[in-house]
Amino acid sequence: MKKTIASLLVLCWLFLLAACNTATPENYFDRAVLNTNLFNDFASDHFTNMLVAYTVKHEGVQQQNITATKVVENDVLSIEKALHDVKALPETDETKEMLQTSIALHEYVLPVYKNEYMALAKLCDNGASKEEIAAKGQEINSKYAKRFEEQSEKLMNLGKAYAKAHNINVNWGN
Template identity: 45%
Template sequence: MKTIAAVLFSATLLVACNTATPDKYFDIAVLNCNVLHGFANDILLQELQNPGVKLVEGSTEKTEPLTRKEVIESKISYIEESYSKVRDLKETAETKEMLSASKAVYAYVLPVYKNEYTQLAKKFDEGAPADELDAMAQHITTTYAAGFEKLMTALTDAGKPYAAKNNIPVKWDVQTSPE
């Protein structure tokens, strides 16, 4: 009998430990999507035109530019990790719409990063002509920007009432009028 009670107590404790708070749900499902801000617009193109730097291996002071491939691989890695975290969250009646919207955003952008943006990064690293790079970037914007904005709007629309209901303080798009 003591063994059964111990097992039930442990199972209850495990379930309690795996329950994410409303803040955690919101952070993972909505706020982590902020990294996608430059998707299908000039922000990511500018990042590819002027990549950051990294420390040279074995040095603590000398830096070198990141390759564009490294920039995109880093974004893909973060997106995959974030997408996995969203998929791992337990869906509830209260979180269903927000999680579904978040998953839709990640499912939309990930293949574009793995394909079109990876190809664009390769072209940058190979020194392709500017007009070819611009044409590829414009194709990505033309093809994906509207769909991305629609999905992000759906995520925001799902996230706002969730944040309000759970008293999560959020500044929504500070460039527009506050709601």
């Protein structure tokens, strides 16, 4: 009797574990496509301007309790988690290209945040001139924007097709 109960408990645990690992079409879409909104300002003047805004002082007092460096550190952590979540999804014939494109996009932006954007954030936090900050921001934009836009567009097209095939209601902002 004890073996039967133990076997039943193990079997229930395995079913529960399998149920928790089942990825729905919405999970695939959310993790692979929607989570790239975390870095939709990548390689743009908007992101540079946002970092500068965190370091603006009025009458010698910094208005924010957060530094530009902390913003970039938080972005890095968020992107790393999102990348981990995408990689955790099992590939299927239907999702393979979308997942691989999403992973490639995450892996493209992550080192830029860790290196170039971190350097830009430090310039902002250390009171560099507007010209120096703008030049660094423009350098990042010029170096990375084109490929980022190409990869993002590819992922969005794959995501649109996937969402349509699975009746996932998405507002694409059009």
